[in-house]
Every structure is written in C-alpha cells, then in structure tokens.
Amino acid sequence: MTRTLPTDPAAAGISAERMHALLTELCAFGRKLPGSPAETAACAIITRELAAAGVAHQVHEFDAFIGWPARSGVTLFGAAPREIAATGVGMAAGTPPEGVAAPIAEGTALAGRIALIEGLPRYDAVMAAQRAGAVGVVAISHGPERHYVQTSPIWGAPTSAAEVAMLPAIPVVQVAQEDGALLRAHPGTEIRLVAEAQREWRPVRMPVAEIPGETPHFVMLGAHYCTWGAGATDNLAAVVMLIELARLFAAAPRRRHGIRFAFWTGHEQGGYAGSSWYADHHWAELRDRAIAYFNVDIVGVRGGTTKALRNTTAELHGFAADVLEATVGPMPDSEKDFVAHALRRQDKYVPATRSARNSDQSFCGIGVSSLQVSAFLPASSAEHMPGSGLAWWWQTEEDTPDRCDPAVLATDALIHHNLLSELTAAETLPLDLVAMLDDVLASLREYAEAAPDLTEIPLLRSLADEVRAAAAALASQPVADAAARNGLLLRVTRLLNPVLHHARSNHDYDFGRASRMLPGLALALGLAGSAPDEARMARVALRRRANRIADALQAAAATLHAPGTRN
Known part of the structure; x- marks a missing residue:
C-alpha cells in the first residue's frame, strides 16, 4: 500500500521546543520513584498539561510492590583501602548500613564470597551466583557509566509469599568498568559491599487520559513516567510526546476510533506494576474495545536516527513498517541487520521485531495487538551500549535533558502521529x-x-x-x-x-x-x-x-x- 503522509513535524503542528521545555521541567524532579513526592509532583504536571489541552483524564491510585536501591558502595581492603562508587539494583536484597564483607571471586567457586560478574546484573546471573553460595554480587559495567536495573522474574505485583521468595536474597551492585578491572586485579581480596535497598508495598499514582472516537474502539498509547534518575530519554521524552499528541488530537476533528493515553508507573521499579494493574482491572474492556497498544519508550535520543520497529505483533507489522517508511524513508539493509542483532530473541525463525517480554507489554494475554518504534543509535555510533541500539546513558544518572535532541523527538512524535492518525481513521483495521x-x-x-x-x-x-x-x-x-x-x-x-x-x-x-x-x-x-x-x-x-x-x-x-x- 502506498501512503502519502506528513514528513515535516512542524507542518503537523508538532512543537519540538514545547516538548523539550516540558521534558526539562519534569527532569528537574530527579528520580521519580513510584509512590514518592517526586512522582506526585510529576503526576500533577502531566494532569496540568492534559487539562490545559482539554483532554479528559483520571488518576488511578493503588498499591504496588516497589523495589529500589538506596546508598551503595564498595570498599576494597588491602594496604591502601579504596572506596569505589557503586549503583544498587532494584528488587535485590539490601545490606545493613555497615554492609557485608567477604573475599571477591569469579567463576563457580563462590561459597561465602562476593561474586564478580560481567555486564548488567540481571536476574539469571544473580541467582546463579546465589545458588553457588555467593553472599553478594558486584556486576562490572562495559564502560564508565553505571546502570540502574531491577532483578526480578515477577511481572507486576507478586501474588504470593512464594513469589516474593523468588527475589534475590543477596545484595547486588554495579561498578564502572575501570573499577571492575581494579577488583579483578585483586582476586581473593576482602571487600565491603554496601547496598541498602527497599522492597515494599506503597501507594502509587497513574494518570490515564482519553479522547473518544465515533466508535467505542480505541488505540492505547502508554509511556512510563517513573524514572531512575532525571530520565530524559527513559522515559520522559515519551511522556511529553504523549502529551503533545493528546494536545494535537484533542484539537482536531473527532476520529473514527478513540485514543487512550496511559502514563505508567512502576516500570522497572515494580516490574511493570502499572500496566499490569491496568490490564488486570480493565481486562474485559481492553478485550472488547482495544484495537492496539503502542508502547512508547526510548524516543528523542540524541543521535537516535535509526527508527527501530520492535515489540510489534505480526498482524500490525506490515502496517507499522509501511507508515514508518512513508514518514522517514526506507531503512538501509545494514541498519536492518544491526537492529535485528540488537533485538535478538531466543527463537530461530521468528523475526526479532516481534513483541518481547519487556517495555510494559502487559496486554498480550488479553490478545491486544502491539507496536513500538524506538530511536536507536545507528550502527556507526560510538555511543552504544555494547550489542545494543541503546545509548550508554540508558538508565544512568547521566540521562539528562541534553541527551534528548528536540529535532529527533519531533521526528519521533511525527512517526507516532502518523501511526495513530492512520489507525484511528481506518475503516477496516489493517490486521494481517x-x-x-x-x-x-x-x-x-x-x-x-x-x-x-x-x-x-x-x-x-x-x-x-x-x-x-x-x-x-x-x-x-x-x-x-x-x-x-x-x-x-x-x-x-x-x-x-x-x-x-x-x-x-x-x-x-x-x-x-x-x-x-x-x-x-x-x-x-x-x-x-x-x-x-x-x-x-x-x-x-x-x-x-x-x-x-x-x-x-x-x-x-x-x-x-x-x-x-x-x-
């Protein structure tokens, strides 16, 4: 199908300056932990903007199980003890204020030791160390940055004490690559690991807005507004994009199908607590009326000129790829290969762009079709996380407003504007x-x-x-x-x-x-x-x-x- 779609964000009414100004305002609150005063303040700004645009909305309040790190650090003992900066991990166990002390080790002989592992401290690696008898884990970053992540196998809120018991029982941190090399140079040396952390039920707030259409059906867009740090590109750029799209579509003639905008809470810190809560509490409505779910995450990234179609179910792939190409042009084969590698999945024969178990994909059990377009760094960029289309500042304290390029964000907004415009106007839904x-x-x-x-x-x-x-x-x-x-x-x-x-x-x-x-x-x-x-x-x-x-x-x-x- 040949489409003629807007290719200029300004011509579509999209304001890069307005979005970046709002992003900067939201970034000023720093970490927006679910249930924190910063989340409440950010929620107030989101609802302020929705009200100003004349978009009907409500704020859902509920209890969510949230895990986050607090004070973290490592001390390397020896002739000249050295303090090493560290970043804690969400959902891992905490240490007492004085920390835990033990020798460091790599490999499988970890009983009574603190394990050194490579890369992000994901659940499987942490639990392998725990089963081997480690009393803690220090993960070594691939660069000077330290990433915030969570280590939990649970999707959304736990449903039993047995599920809570699946969470790591040992403390976990990540250190920079240079500091990790220093630790590796001292095998068997004792270190002190401090990783204060919290895991608790707490009340959270989640705004959801709606623009009705002529039919009872709707397309839902979701973006998490909780952040580990300032969170410019993960994920406030997506939040301000949703607000900009809500403003534009609220001022336009009514569409054939409606639009729903959800601002998720508890993304990493709650294992997608917000979107899973919404799925649980709106199950029948979503089954009967939702046309599709757009997850909006990793947009507006400085240098993010490769527009990666990902988390897209097969029936929407052709439609989304068609609109994407009509908006920004065809992707070179070299970039297609790079994106496929970055999105690697376990399947041998299924396209890498299909929906994965990440990014608030809480609606597959209901059967809702989904899509996502992210701003990946191109293959030639020197600012990648290794083996990824993501920038090195992903989920770090360095994800500040300057990491968001207003021009890239405007292009990403246009892509989503065109996807949304086409799908909500469709007389016959483009489901393959x-x-x-x-x-x-x-x-x-x-x-x-x-x-x-x-x-x-x-x-x-x-x-x-x-x-x-x-x-x-x-x-x-x-x-x-x-x-x-x-x-x-x-x-x-x-x-x-x-x-x-x-x-x-x-x-x-x-x-x-x-x-x-x-x-x-x-x-x-x-x-x-x-x-x-x-x-x-x-x-x-x-x-x-x-x-x-x-x-x-x-x-x-x-x-x-x-x-x-x-x-």
Whole structure:
C-alpha cells in the first residue's frame, strides 16, 4: 500500500521546543520513584498539561510492590583501602548500613564470597551466583557509566509469599568498568559491599487520559513516567510526546476510533506494576474495545536516527513498517541487520521485531495487538551500549535533558502521529492474520526440529495450516461490512496472541523476561537431553499446553469458517 503522509513535524503542528521545555521541567524532579513526592509532583504536571489541552483524564491510585536501591558502595581492603562508587539494583536484597564483607571471586567457586560478574546484573546471573553460595554480587559495567536495573522474574505485583521468595536474597551492585578491572586485579581480596535497598508495598499514582472516537474502539498509547534518575530519554521524552499528541488530537476533528493515553508507573521499579494493574482491572474492556497498544519508550535520543520497529505483533507489522517508511524513508539493509542483532530473541525463525517480554507489554494475554518504534543509535555510533541500539546513558544518572535532541523527538512524535492518525481513521483495521499464523508455523518448526517425536507438533501444524488458509481466503475477499470485518479480525487476534506470548494462561503472567513465541512449548527444546522421569513430566506439561494452543487454533478456525465471515 502506498501512503502519502506528513514528513515535516512542524507542518503537523508538532512543537519540538514545547516538548523539550516540558521534558526539562519534569527532569528537574530527579528520580521519580513510584509512590514518592517526586512522582506526585510529576503526576500533577502531566494532569496540568492534559487539562490545559482539554483532554479528559483520571488518576488511578493503588498499591504496588516497589523495589529500589538506596546508598551503595564498595570498599576494597588491602594496604591502601579504596572506596569505589557503586549503583544498587532494584528488587535485590539490601545490606545493613555497615554492609557485608567477604573475599571477591569469579567463576563457580563462590561459597561465602562476593561474586564478580560481567555486564548488567540481571536476574539469571544473580541467582546463579546465589545458588553457588555467593553472599553478594558486584556486576562490572562495559564502560564508565553505571546502570540502574531491577532483578526480578515477577511481572507486576507478586501474588504470593512464594513469589516474593523468588527475589534475590543477596545484595547486588554495579561498578564502572575501570573499577571492575581494579577488583579483578585483586582476586581473593576482602571487600565491603554496601547496598541498602527497599522492597515494599506503597501507594502509587497513574494518570490515564482519553479522547473518544465515533466508535467505542480505541488505540492505547502508554509511556512510563517513573524514572531512575532525571530520565530524559527513559522515559520522559515519551511522556511529553504523549502529551503533545493528546494536545494535537484533542484539537482536531473527532476520529473514527478513540485514543487512550496511559502514563505508567512502576516500570522497572515494580516490574511493570502499572500496566499490569491496568490490564488486570480493565481486562474485559481492553478485550472488547482495544484495537492496539503502542508502547512508547526510548524516543528523542540524541543521535537516535535509526527508527527501530520492535515489540510489534505480526498482524500490525506490515502496517507499522509501511507508515514508518512513508514518514522517514526506507531503512538501509545494514541498519536492518544491526537492529535485528540488537533485538535478538531466543527463537530461530521468528523475526526479532516481534513483541518481547519487556517495555510494559502487559496486554498480550488479553490478545491486544502491539507496536513500538524506538530511536536507536545507528550502527556507526560510538555511543552504544555494547550489542545494543541503546545509548550508554540508558538508565544512568547521566540521562539528562541534553541527551534528548528536540529535532529527533519531533521526528519521533511525527512517526507516532502518523501511526495513530492512520489507525484511528481506518475503516477496516489493517490486521494481517496470515502473518500471525506464519509466526505460529515458524515457532512450530523450531520445536519440531528439537523434538521430532513429539506427536503434538504435527497436530498443531495441521491446525495452523487450516487457520492460515482461512485467513488468506478472508484477506482476498472484498470488505462488504467494515464493522463486521473488524469484529472478526479482533476476535481472532484475541484467540491467537495469548498463546503466542503466554505459556500458562491468558490471565497470569509468566516468570522471567526471556522472549519466545508459543512459550508453552519451550520444554520441547530440552526434551532430548532430559533424564527419563524429567522427560515424562515434561511430556505431560507439553500435552496440556499443546491442548491450550490447539483450543485457540480450533476456535480461530471456527470463527473464520462461521457463516457471514466473508464480509
């Protein structure tokens, strides 16, 4: 499809200066921890701007489980003790004020020692050290910066004491690369690790605004406004973009479909507490009325000229890619390869741009289609985090207003303006069901290669082929009744997206952050190497999860074959 869309932000009414001024105002509050006075102040500014634009809104208040670091540091003992700056980790255990002292070590002999690990202190690495008997972890950054991250497998609020017990029981910090090299030069030397931290339930605030359309359906955009530091590009640039888009669409003629703007809280500090709370409390409404979810994160980044389509479900990919190219032009193949590497996922055959378990993707269990466009640094940039499209200042104290380029932010706002404008005006929704089934078949291919004797895979492949054929037949038919066609498209996405993205159920979130399509079948990948009893138990689980996937495919087939579907 050929589109002619605005390519000049100013011509679309977008003001780079207004957005950057508001970003600077919000950055001035520093860390905006969920439930803190700084969050309350930032919330007041967001609602002030929405009110000034005449956009109806409300502030949801609820309790969220939040974890964050406080005072952190490392002391290297020896002939001349040295103090080393460190950054703590959200959701990790804390130390007493005086810290913990133990020798440092790398490798697997960690009992009673403080482990040194490379890179970001993510959950799996921290728990591996804990299982090996480490009493603490010091992660070594790839550069002079120190990143704030959280180390939790839980999505949203925990639901039991057993889940809380899954959180790390040892303290964790990150140090700069140079300081890490110093520690490595003193293996076996005692250090003192200080990592004061908090984990607690606390009341939080979350603004949500809405511009109604002619139909009851809506597109939802979300951006987290909680931050580790000032948070200019992660994620206040997205927050001010949403406000700018709300201002523009509120002043424009009513769209065919409505728009909802959500300002999430508890992003990293709560494991996506805000968006998961919203999904839990608006489940039926989102199932029945949401057309799509745009996650808005990492925009306006200085030097961010590579516009990376990511966290995009298959059915929206063609539409989003088309609008993106019409707005900013085609991406060179070298940049496509770079983005694919930066977005690496576990699947062998599924595109890297598909939705991952990050970035407030709390709506896949409901079946809502999603997309995201981020401002990545180009492959040639010297300011990358290693192996990433993100800038080195991501989630650091250095993410200050000067790291946000107003011109880049204006372009990113135009991209989202065009995506939103096209989708909310669509008479027939641009949802590609065939692409969804291609993802199902691509996933089944990998599982079949890993477990060729698993009888469930051929059955699922046969069902997926049937649904794909029905979806292709539907797509080839002219649309006689747009409302009926839209309802059909949405019903099928509600059936397939939950099994494509959730292993356990449509209403519960899986643990961990690893991204894989049809994750319910992931046990098949290790089946060949399992001990006999483990393999037997895995096969029981695989049968049950295959039944869930088959049920979704059979329901999708019945929906597409039902009388009256050729609208």
